[in-house]
Each structure stands twice: as structure tokens, then as C-alpha cells.
Amino acid sequence: MIMMMGGAKYLVCPAQACIASWVTAVLLTSLCILFVESADGMRRAALGTTAAVAAAAGAYSTNERVVEQRAAQLEGLRASSAACCAGYPRTACGDTEALTSFDRPIVVEGLIDSWPALAHWSFAALRERIGQAEVDCGSSTGGVPFYLVAANAARPAGRVDLALYVFDDDFSDEGGKAGLLADGPGEGLPALTAGDVFAEGEAAEHTDRPVWRWLLAGPEGSGTIMHRDPWGYSSWNASLVGCKRWVLFPPSVARETLHPPRTDLLGRAVALLGLSLPRGAACFMEEVLPGLRGRDLGEVEIVQHPGEVVAFPAGWWHAVVNLDATLAVTESYGRARDLPLLLRELRTGGLAAFAAVVEREAAATRAPTMAAVAGRECTRARVSDRGAVSASTAVGGR
Secondary structure (H helix, E strand, O other): OEEEEOOEEEEOOHHHHHHHHHHHHHHHHHHHHHHHHHHHHHHHHHOOOHHHHHHHHOOOOOOHHHHHHHHHHHHHHHHHHHHHHOOOOOEEOOOHHHHHHOOOOEEEEOOOOOOHHHHHOOHHHHHHHHOOOEEOOOOOOOOEEHHHHHHHHOOOOOOOOOOOOEEEOOOOOOOOOHHHHHHOHHHOOHHHHOOOHHHOHHHHHOOOOOOOEEEEEEOOOOEEEEEOOHHHOEEEEEEEEOOEEEEEEOOOOOHHHHOOOOOOHHHHHHHOOOOOOOOOHHHHHHHHHHHHOOOOOOOEEEEEOOOOEEEEOOOOEEEEEEOOOEEEEEEEEOOHHHHHHHHHHHHHOOOHHHHHHHHHHHHHHHHHHHHHHHHHHHHHHHHHHHHHHHHHHHHHHO
């Protein structure tokens, strides 16, 4: 086969021509996707009235086959949750040892019972309070007003815009969401995060401290793909409205095990470019997870209910599907036991200056702690010695 390029003739075998055609098709498809996403982003940015928002919202899921597939997939996950996730033990909020030394995911009951948010938050209530405030849904075009997020969450299963899943870290007065912290999230969960090395001294207010607290708000069926949290973080997630289905795997499980190649047309096309396309959380639970069970990988499956807190150690893989429209707050923190990992992650991630601050503050905090521990050990040793002397005297007297 002869191809013309730049006026010159090139002899190309059929196999090369086939590959070239595939690459061209993939590139054209990618350009089309980028164009559609850009057009959608500009359309969303241009929405200016409630009527326009309502009209545009109906265009997100008009394909009835896709709507039915989404609804069936979600219903299947709900139905299988009872069998797959039942029986995972709960941890009492007063179990200090379990809250600070866990090395597997835990589900804590009663930890946020005092939060006003648990009693008063709903999509409708937050729409009244922060409806005009912009929230981050990961869009490159900027924030989305919360009233659009709330309206989307009220839509029927399968017809929601899954992209409108809020991960927002702006609780500033300027962002219009500072008042939400007074409903409990501002207190954090010190029972879990005591000794957070990122919150000690100068590190707590350092400009390079990575983001660590988010408001989450998503429609049913939305979720997060299988991933690990960055920076060596451990994390907790407090559910305030709706149920979440989790699956978690220990750090020892290889990425390739959790992200096998996709076999659909788009997955195969992207693979030709040497890339991989991850599955959504619902697809992972439906397509990949069944084949991983029974392989002694150490997976944990949980259904989290409102009022429960899920916490997991650094390095654990996790994917989450919102079985209902959900509101939650999540925080990440650095446990002293993970300090070497945290410092390594910060340095390789370009935050060496912050790593130095964390290391210095951790050493300063650890010194009095170690001195106290040493004092207790000395006291225990003296008591033990006195007991030994008394015992030997008693033996001699007999």
C-alpha cells in the first residue's frame, strides 16, 4: 500500500495501515470527547436562570437504554449489599484503643451523634443555606452553584448527572460555606485524629499543607473509582445523609489486580495508545470485584449508614458508590506511626519544605511524650523491684 505524506510516497504494509487507521480513529474520538466536554462545560457556565438550569438538566440522561442500565446496576448493588456487606463489626465511639491503633478499616458508631449536621442537614436544607454558593465538582470550568447539585440529587435513579459529585474543600467566609463548620465538622474527630502530625505547631498553618477536609454531596449512583489517598494520609468519612457502599483492599494488593484492562471498545482503543482507562466504582463492583473474592486479598466490604464513620489506614485502596443521594464530611490526617511514609510521600511530591516542618514538629512533640513514657516505665520498674525484694524477704523468712 502506498501512502502520500507531504508530497512524498511511502510504502506501507497492510498491518501498518491498519494500526495507523486505528490510531487516527482514537485521536479523532479523543478530540470529539474533548470538544463535547468543553461544550458541556461552556453550556454549564452559561446557565444563568433556574429555568435554564431545569431545562438543561433534562439533557444529561435522555438515552432510555442508558437510564435503564444505570438504574438496574444501582438496584443490583443495593440488593447484593445485604449478602456481601452484612456482619462487618462496628466499633464503639468510646473504644479509645481501637480508634487510635486500628490497622484495618473500622466503622464507628456514636462518634458524631452530637453533631447538629446529623439531625438537620438535607439537600433541601443546604439548598436554603448555601444554594448560591459555588461548590467544586472537579470541573475545569470552575464551581457549580449548590442549588444545581441539590436539584440533580432529587432526580430519579439513572437520570442524574453523575458528574455533579461535590468534593469541596472551601469552608471560607468568602466561599459562603464557613457556617457549615459550626454544625459539627469544624470540631473534627479528635478521638480518631489525636496526634495528627500535620496539625502540630507550625505544620498546622503551613501554606504547603495539603488539603485535608472536604464536603461531599452526590446523587445516587455516583462514587469514586478505586484509588489510594495521597501523601500517606489516613482518612475518616462521616455519613450524614444516605448510605454508601465501600470496598477496600490493603496496600499489599497490586494496582494491576484492581485495575485490569477494560474490554469495551473505548478501553481497547485507549490501550492502543499505551494508556489505561479505569472503571467507575459501580462497574468495578459489578465486573471486577466478584472475581477477586476468595483470593485471600484481605478485602473489606461495608455499607455505611447515616451517623456512622468509616476510618481506614494509610495506603488502603478504596472505591465507594453512593446507594442514595448522600451528604458527608471527610478528613485526612497523618498518624505518627506512618511518619516515615508521610515524609517520603511529601518529598517525592515536591513538598520537601513542608516535610521538614512536619519532621521537626513531630520530633518536638515526640520528645516530651517519650520522656513521659520513660518516666512511667521507670516508675513501673521501681514498683516491680520493690515487689521482688518483698517476695524474696518473705521466702527467706519462711
